[in-house]
Amino acid sequence: MRQRCRRQGGGGDHGAAPAERDTHRRGGRRHGRRGRRHRLPIPRRRATDDRATRGWRRAVIGSIRGRVAHVAGDYALLEVGGIGYRVIAGPSLLARLRSGSEASVFTHHLVREDQQALFGFATLDELGFFELLMTVSQVGPRLALAITAAHPVTKLQLAILNDDLDAFTSVSGVGRKTAQRIVLELKEKVHAAGLAVGGGAPHDSDVVAALESLGYTVTEARRAAGAVAASDGGLDSRIKAALQELARSR
Structure with a gap:
């Protein structure tokens, strides 16, 4: 009969028997493969959260009425309810404002990622034309304000209808190409x-x-x-x- 090979343990002459291999975990559980790690799902931010955080970027100030606290080179400080609003305006409007008196101005509230500013105007006509100029490519708020303050709104509208570039190039900072863009991009809107x-x-x-x-x-x-x-x-x-x-x- 064929004998199977068996492992031979140490006898009494060879010292104590070898310790039996521990095949159990503490608590009587067997060793096994480490449990596979699973990533916990990351909760997605709700779309309403983003909209809520962006809500402050919307322009909300359309006009201001208050006491003139200070008039500087290109702006006036209007106090309303203990808060001073710095309003950037053209020379003609600033010349009419007196410190200590009450004034009312129409405003364009500019809101950008890195900037907020208020631009003031005496009439809704000026405010409307300023915002119209802002739609022209490469025309920023400062340049739009300079153009609006340089001539009456009716003259500027007429210049657009008559292709009168000189009315715009006479304004500091407006070159011929910019004047051409203004006439080209606004003629249809004025004509609409x-x-x-x-x-x-x-x-x-x-x-x-x-x-x-x-x-x-x-x-x-x-x-x-x-x-x-x-x-x-x-x-x-x-x-x-x-x-x-x-x-x-x-």
Whole structure:
């Protein structure tokens, strides 16, 4: 009979028997492979959280009325409820503000990643044209303010309609290429009210609607439209004539 080979333990003459190999963990559990690590799921940030943190970036200040605390070279400090607002403005508006007096200005609240600023204007017409200039490529708020402060809004609108580049190049910081971009990119927007009218014969109401869309009050628009009612030409010519009338009356 074939004998199997067996492991022979140490006898009494060879000392104590070897310690039996511990094949159990503490607590009676066997050793086994280490449990595989699983990454815990990382909770995703809710989309509403991002929107909430970005909410402060929205422009919310449209006008300010308060006491003039200080007037400097290019800004005025208006105090409202114990808080001073630094409002950047053009020379003509700053010249009318007096320290200690109360003033009201329309504002454009500029909000960017690294900057917040308030730009002030005496009328809604100026504010509207400033914001229109801001849509032109490579025209920043400082340059838009300089252009708006250089001429009456009606003159600037008329310059766009008549391709008058000199009205813009006369402003410091505005070159010929910038003036061309302003005329090119804004002509359709200034013209929009007139071009939107159908092919029928133009009426005074069309001129009034066009002027209102450019930021003029109903009273101003009706007065200017009435002054040019007898003029010849199409709607575009009458709008130009009405703008000239508004420029002369200011």
